[in-house]
Amino acid sequence: MTIQTTRRTLLKGAAATSMALVIGMRADGSFAAASGVAHMNPFVSISDDGVVHVILKHFEMGQGTTTGLATLVAEELDADWNRVAIHFAPADNERYKNLFFGAQGTGGSTAMANSYMQYRQAAAAARAVLVQAAAEAWNVPASEISITASMLKAGNNRAHLGEMAAKAATLTAPENPSVKDPSDFRLIGLDHLPRKDSHLKTTGLATFALDVKLPGMVYAVLLRSPRFGGKLTSFDASGANSVPGFIGAKALPTGGAIAVYGKNTWAAIQARDAITADWDFSAAENRSTDELADYHRSLLDAPQFEAVEGADRAATEAAVAAADTVIEAELNFPFLAHAPMEPLNCVIEPTENGIRVHDGCQFPGAVKPTLAHILELDPANVEIRTVFAGGSFGRRATTNADYQAEAALAFALLGRKTPVKVVWTREDDIKGGYYRPMFAHRVKVGLKDGRIAAWDHRVAGKPIIKGTPFESLVMKPGSQVDATSVEGVNDSHYAIPAMSVGLSDAETPVPVLWWRSVGHTHTAFAMETVVDQVAEALGKDPVAYRLELLSGGDKDQKRLAEVLKLAAEKAGWGKPAAGRHQGIAVHKSFSTYVAEVVEISVTDGAVKVEKVTCAVDCGTAVNPDVIRAQMEGGIGYGLGHVMRNQITMTDGEVDQFNFPDYEPLRITDMPAVEVHIVASSEAPTGVGEPGVPPVGPALANAIYAATGTRVTQLPMTENGIAFA
Structure with missing residues (x-):
């Protein structure tokens, strides 16, 4: 994804016309009186002691933005990483809006994707005026000045960035500052760069709302x-x-x-x-879970909307009916709570x-x-x-x-x-709503002459976006289809002929909300478990068959195929250790491509997840260690929920109340995880959420390989699966 910005957009509102000596920021992101701080632009300030202050328009909830955005600034400024401080931006839509949302906010795994060039250009603009200030102070050409570890150098002249910041803040930054060629990166892509939030959190200096x-x-x-x-x-x-x-x-x-x-x-x-x-x-929700599930399934009989542009539902149904073999699956997904550690x-x-x-x-x-x-x-x-x-x-x-x-x-x-x-207490959080919606899927795939002839996919669930201020961002003008209900199905990159995706909106007073990876939480599971069924019916290896469906040669198919092959290779696909069984899934979400191989063992009928091998293509890897951490975290989060978690109701009242009955993943559940990052020069994409969608279906496919049981009801314990 390429973001076009102008200097006006980038630096609008900056205090770059004069030296700002009245505002500083504490380590927790709050403002405090200070002196000797020069504001280069809304994203970069430099204090007279040489510390580079990065103003973060995206906040930190564990996903690594404090490190990622600081890396971009430090890279373009050639700053000493140990002399870079981070601060959360004040609420200001004009200066700090998310370029994808049009308002200030963090989410949708967009922080790095929408800020990559913005923060680099802001730092490059600051660098340009710092070099100009040094050139004027030393009476040397700007071309002779270099910056290394926050030190400006030209011949025998030396100065740290803070010594030139006051003068630099009075100069006019270039209209289009030049950014580094990737071949010159020293921090972007550097493995094991220390996180900027780790010290604050481990020493107790970080301030949380609690x-x-x-x-x-x-x-x-x-x-x-x-x-x-x-x-x-x-x-x-x-x-x-x-x-x-x-x-x-x-x-x-x-x-x-x-x-x-x-x-x-x-x-x-x-x-x-x-x-x-x-x-x-x-006017309340007075139904129990079984009634709600039946209601969702009933909506599949006559979809309200068609989610694939130009699809002919009647023709799809006819092609399925005329097929030699029909693969059928009905899948049910429960309400899910977010359950963050800090209520x-x-x-x-x-x-x-x-x-x-x-x-x-x-x-x-x-x-x-x-x-x-x-x-x-x-x-x-x-x-x-x-x-x-x-x-x-x-x-x-x-x-x-x-x-x-x-x-x-x-x-x-x-x-x-x-x-x-x-x-909010933990009980308020679990019982308080704003859940991942309950969803039902019904899939019929017609096979003829050894290939897919048609794919009839139906989805029912309460929409998340429709009727909210975000509707215009994700729903096409005039459309009744909430994209978050069908994403990952109606935009599948598999070469599937005669595909129709029918959508029905469920109605319930239960408040719903995006949950880590949003619609992909259920659509990836449906697509990837059904694709495995199709592969089996055709007598083909699951990896080889997916590669067939991705052989069209477009960019998305190539990148999906690449992570699929990498994950399979690194996991030793088809050659598990004795007593082990494998399942695989591949999915694109938030413009990132992820494939995962889950390896399990089964002892006395109980499943143990032994290992997950992950391959991810998220474009330029700004912070590889953060990417691995996010993939690992997403895998753990996804596993915990597909294994045991659900929100159920009795006469409209939530049954679960706390972690004893809404059980998070335990340390004994967590498998070994290997993450392999595809080298790429593409723009960075999301990493906070894309690790979640493939792990559930990969586990379900592994369970089928081991036991012959198809998982169609989540959590898996409701499908009769026991875990060690």
Whole structure:
């Protein structure tokens, strides 16, 4: 992906016309009074001690953006890596918008893809004026000046970057700064470059939202309807009066929750448990999981929309009916919680003219206007101090800023003069919704003359994007197809003739949201397990058959074939050790190509995942160690959920409550993982999510190879699979 930027877009709003000596930033990303800091542009500042400060428009939730974006700047500046500091950007859509979203936000594995040239050009622009400043100071041609490890050099002249920063900040940067040729990279692509967030986190210096404590701060938890869509009719807080530290309870004007205030978190939680409430469930989700699953399956009978442009459903159905052999599969996917290690929380405090929010804020572009609207403030008076987040997997990126809106309402109800910290408990998180939607798939593949004649694929689930402010970003004008429901199926790069993808939107009050790898969480599983069935029916090796389907020669097919062959080669495909069985899957998501081979053993009927071999093509590998970590993390996250996890309901109320019954992957479950990165000169693409989709179907295919059982119901334990 190539991003075209102009100097105006790149440097707009910069304080490059004069030296800025009033603003610095702390290690946690918050602003602090400082002196001797020259702002080259919105992304690069240099202090007079020579430290290069990288301003990060994408926040850090464990995915490595602090290291990746800092690498781009340090590369173009030839900065000393040990003299590079990182800071989270303030909320400012104009300066720090995600170029793909049009608003400031982190998600969709876009951080590196949309910032690669932007940050390099910003650093190159800073480099140009630093060299110019040195040339004028030393009265030498700029061409004679070099930079090595943050030191400007020309003959006997030496100066660190900070010594030239003040002068450089007064100069005009070039319109189109030249960036390095990849052959000159010294940091981009360097293996085992130390992460910029590791020291802060391991020493406790990193600030997470849960760490924020302000003088006079009050804590709040929410008592919510036990069924999604329920409305409060009345409540009695008298039972909470005996709880030490209880301050009070107030109904939110939305009618969906009660804010319970305490002098500490424990007091607020204990008081909440002592409050009784009555709810109106007439518009709530009152169905149980079996009823919801049946409803989703019923929607497959008559799809509402066609998701493949130009597809002829009638012709597809006729071709399937006329086939020599028909492969059929019906697959069911449950609701899934995100379950990040740090539950949702944020702090709102009053300022002279507005508010300040302390938050591991994933979407400042959505949070700022939402809180301004709720509190009737000028958005300019809503300040967001972004801090580290202990995971997200999509949960902190709601389109309606749900938990921050709760905090704003709780703050307003308390009089707007007292700092309020809203905290979700683990039980709130598991039971609180915004899940990966439940989905059902039905696939019929007609085979004739030894090949696919037609592929009829039907999908049903609640749309994530439709009806939200993000609709225009991912849905084609005039289309009723939510791309996140069918991505990975309707845009498959396999050469499949007469493919029709029918989509039906499920209706339920259960709130849904993107979950790590979004629609690919279920579409990859459906595609890759069915392709294995087709290969078996045709008597072909799963790898060889996939290569046939990818032999058309377009760029996507070539890159998918390359990772497929690399993973198979490195895993010793077809030659597992005694007692081992293999399964494979390959998938493109977020413009990244990933193939994974899962190797298992089976003892006394219990499956043990022994090893996963991964091959990934994500374009230019900015930080190979971060890429490996993200692939490993995605593999573990994906395994844990396909093996055991689901959100179920009884009469509309969620059954699971905490990690004992929504069990994360245990260390004993985690297999050995090998990650092989394809060398590439293509622009970088996403790595936070693409490791997730292939691992589930690869495991399912390995289980079939070992036991003859096809996994069609997730989690796998619901399909009768036991794990060691």
